[in-house]
Amino acid sequence: MLQQVLEGTEASSLVVIEDCVDHDGRPVFHCFCSQLAKRCESVHLFHLENPAGVFLEGANISKVQSHDGFSDPLQWEEQNRDPSSDRIDLASALDFLGHLKRTPVKTSPVAVVIDSLTPFLQNYPGYVICRALQRLLRARLESDGIEVSQVVAGFHGDLHDDSTAAALRHMATTWVQLQEGAESPTQGGAGFHGNCEVLHRRKSGKVIRQAEVYHISPQWSLTSRVQKAPVRPVAHVEQEAQVDPTANLTFNLRLTDTEKEARSRVVLPYMHHHRKKAPNKPAANPGGQIFYQPDDVDDFDEEDPDDDLDF
Amino acid sequence: MAASMGKGGVTSFQKKSRTKTLQIPGTRPSSHGNQLLVSTGVPSLDHIIGGGIVVGTVLLVEEDSFGNYARLLMKYFMAEGIMTRHPLLLSSAELHPKQLLRDLPAPVSDDIGKAALHQENVSSEKNVEKEATMKIAWRYQNLRTEQPELGAFSQFGHYYDLSKTMSSEMTDTAPSRLFYLPDELPLEEQGMWNGIRNPAYVKLLQSIQDVVREGQFDLTVPQPKDMSRTVLRIGLHSLGSPLWGEQDGGTSHDTSLPHFLHALRGVLRTSLAACLITIPTHLFQDMAFTRRLEKLCDSVIRLESFAGSEKEQNPAYKDYHGLLYIKQLSQANSLLSYMPDCNDFAFKLRRKKFAVEKLHLPPELQDSQQREQDDPVAALKTPSTGCFSISGKSKLDF
Numbered sequence: 001m002l003q004q005v006l007e008g009t010e011a012s013s014l015v016v017i018e019d020c021v022d023h024d025g026r027p028v029f030h031c032f033c034s035q036l037a038k039r040c041e042s043v044h045l046f047h048l049e050n051p052a053g054v055f056l057e058g059a060n061i062s063k064v065q066s067h068d069g070f071s072d073p074l075q076w077e078e079q080n081r082d083p084s085s086d087r088i089d090l091a092s093a094l095d096f097l098g099h100l101k102r103t104p105v106k107t108s109p110v111a112v113v114i115d116s117l118t119p120f121l122q123n124y125p126g127y128v129i130c131r132a133l134q135r136l137l138r139a140r141l142e143s144d145g146i147e148v149s150q151v152v153a154g155f156h157g158d159l160h161d162d163s164t165a166a167a168l169r170h171m172a173t174t175w176v177q178l179q180e181g182a183e184s185p186t187q188g189g190a191g192f193h194g195n196c197e198v199l200h201r202r203k204s205g206k207v208i209r210q211a212e213v214y215h216i217s218p219q220w221s222l223t224s225r226v227q228k229a230p231v232r233p234v235a236h237v238e239q240e241a242q243v244d245p246t247a248n249l250t251f252n253l254r255l256t257d258t259e260k261e262a263r264s265r266v267v268l269p270y271m272h273h274h275r276k277k278a279p280n281k282p283a284a285n286p287g288g289q290i291f292y293q294p295d296d297v298d299d300f301d302e303e304d305p306d307d308d309l310d311f
Numbered sequence: 312m313a314a315s316m317g318k319g320g321v322t323s324f325q326k327k328s329r330t331k332t333l334q335i336p337g338t339r340p341s342s343h344g345n346q347l348l349v350s351t352g353v354p355s356l357d358h359i360i361g362g363g364i365v366v367g368t369v370l371l372v373e374e375d376s377f378g379n380y381a382r383l384l385m386k387y388f389m390a391e392g393i394m395t396r397h398p399l400l401l402s403s404a405e406l407h408p409k410q411l412l413r414d415l416p417a418p419v420s421d422d423i424g425k426a427a428l429h430q431e432n433v434s435s436e437k438n439v440e441k442e443a444t445m446k447i448a449w450r451y452q453n454l455r456t457e458q459p460e461l462g463a464f465s466q467f468g469h470y471y472d473l474s475k476t477m478s479s480e481m482t483d484t485a486p487s488r489l490f491y492l493p494d495e496l497p498l499e500e501q502g503m504w505n506g507i508r509n510p511a512y513v514k515l516l517q518s519i520q521d522v523v524r525e526g527q528f529d530l531t532v533p534q535p536k537d538m539s540r541t542v543l544r545i546g547l548h549s550l551g552s553p554l555w556g557e558q559d560g561g562t563s564h565d566t567s568l569p570h571f572l573h574a575l576r577g578v579l580r581t582s583l584a585a586c587l588i589t590i591p592t593h594l595f596q597d598m599a600f601t602r603r604l605e606k607l608c609d610s611v612i613r614l615e616s617f618a619g620s621e622k623e624q625n626p627a628y629k630d631y632h633g634l635l636y637i638k639q640l641s642q643a644n645s646l647l648s649y650m651p652d653c654n655d656f657a658f659k660l661r662r663k664k665f666a667v668e669k670l671h672l673p674p675e676l677q678d679s680q681q682r683e684q685d686d687p688v689a690a691l692k693t694p695s696t697g698c699f700s701i702s703g704k705s706k707l708d709f
Contacts, residue, residue: 093502128503130553134405135493135501163560163596167553170378170594199619205379207619 041107337395352387361649402490509567561600609641
């Protein structure tokens with residue numbers, strides 16, 4: 001799923017990559033940058049935590065427009081206070097679309113990569129970020145002159161509380177949570193690998209949640225595959241073999257075929273008895289007949305004791 | 312004497328009452344109160360909330376995690392409004408209301424348009440003959456001359472087909488007012504807001520009040536007797552999401568949303584309008600905030616969908632797509648609300664229909680788990696009102 005989102009086979013308007021201290025998201029980010037530079041006409045990179053060069057290594061730089069929020073975000077230096085420059089000012093109102101509109105855009109669609117939402121979330125409340133992202137996503141060619149095809153944003157899960165994460169997760173169409181791996185590259189350039197959990201929402205409404213393993217090559221291309229979930233003991237019911245009660249006995253309880261047939265032919269008692277005695281007994285209840293067979297010791301009295309009852 | 316509106320339309324039963332009861336197409340009187348009901352568009356949902364939404368009240372739908380089913384309920388509500396020719400007011404902050412209206416489910420019976428046309432022609436002809444009084448069958452004098460067909464606009468609770476969308480002529484000609492927050496709020500107020508009241512909610516309340524006043528839905532203003540009245544359907548999609556300016560998941564003691572709901576109820580109580588609101592309460596960290604919002608609305612249901620959660624694999628739930636909880640039912644003008652006979656409901660979304668059903672657990676077959684803790688079906692058998700724990704057989708059980 002991560003690979004499909006990266007390559008564009010799965011359409012996703014807002015991708016959020018959640019990382020933490022143990023599992024760094026920068027390699028995945030780098031892959032997104034280089035892939036988007038190949039796929040889209042122009043890429044806008046808002047970098048606030050790292051210099052631009054970290055992500056642009058190996059990518060087509062001519063297509064990438066970087067907005068600098070790293071060197072002087074709070075505009076301390078006099079020469080950087082020019083409003084027409086490319087710099088992100090954390091003290092003014094947040095407007096990603098405004099930044100995009102300021103640079104002369106020749107082509108569309110445009111992809112936007114935001115290195116991290118953390119500096120924004122530290123300066124503005126969560127809903128301001130959500131509103132700014134939404135303005136980016138719904139920018140249309142006719143009204144704003146620009147159209148954004150995909151936004152990729154980084155999010156540090158251990159720096160923000162649950163409500164902010166929940167609000168962003170509500171907006172995001174793909175949420176990638178990095179879980180393990182992402183070891184530093186060895187000298188041989190073996191690349192990075194790790195586990196992640198991807199929650200992807202399609203436009204049709206279908207939600208896919210998968211645990212995946214990804215691998216990043218030294219040329220910054222990412223491959224991922226679904227990791228087989230460990231077998232839960234609840235889901236798999238072991239069918240106990242039914243114990244055969246006639247086995248392991250000292251006597252024989254089994255029947256041969258002829259014996260089984262003879263058994264089926266046995267007439268059970270009380271099934272269809274002929275009346276042997278008392279033929280003159282009237283059929284008292286025509287619905288059910290009583291068949292009485294007196295024993296030898298039975299005292300069968302012809303005289304009906306109920307005859308003297310007087311009503 | 313006013314003819315009461317039955318399910319088929321025309322009945323010969325006439326209630327002896329001095330005041331003329333309101334006859335509005337698409338509504339029906341409630342069976343256990345002196346209230347008027349409108350349909351939500353899903354007949355099974357209507358049944359469990361007591362017949363429909365009471366006119367003048369608010370039905371709050373607490374959204375599921377991804378908001379898909381709440382959006383579907385809003386679409387049904389709007390589609391029902393178009394079918395019964397009720398004016399609509401739809402507001403949304405994320406997707407444009409026009410997009411929502413373009414995607415409404417199509418009604419099932421095909422001869423809707425034909426029935427409407429036929430009715431208009433027939434009524435114009437019969438108008439001429441109405442003056443002649445009947446001499447022999449004078450009891451039938453006050454009855455309507457033609458029978459409305461099934462599927463005509465006076466029917467309550469239509470069925471919809473989700474695989475088709477409603478034709479654009481029907482949606483375009485329906486009287487509607489759309490409120491799209493990014494268009495309505497000026498640009499400088501779209502960032503951070505300071506102050507006591509969230510300007511987004513203030514703007515929304517103002518536009519609702521304007522529509523109620525202009526469309527003559529206000530019951531306090533006397534209207535000419537022969538004016539045909541209709542009910543306004545208000546749909547507020549995904550209110551209280553971060554895009555509306557709701558901060559910190561309700562923990563910041565911001566009272567703008569409770570204030571808005573309180574004012575909205577005040578407007579609705581004196582007007583011919585019914586409102587459906589969906590709020591993503593799963594984003595609120597503070598349960599008390601959610602409870603306050605519930606108390607400020609009349610009927611509350613909560614949707615919980617299985618998509619993307621571990622309940623999806625639970626074999627007990629394999630027929631359903633989610634659970635529906637009724638949290639509160641409206642008590643307007645009465646001492647007691649409608650009491651449903653059971654509280655476990657589940658919904659399923661089939662290709663063509665969305666339906667709410669009673670949750671039936673599957674039969675416990677022989678190949679269930681050895682340990683009852685592991686058995687998902689047995690674990691669900693815990694009644695919510697049970698006073699003793701079911702998990703694990705206690706040695707003290709007789």
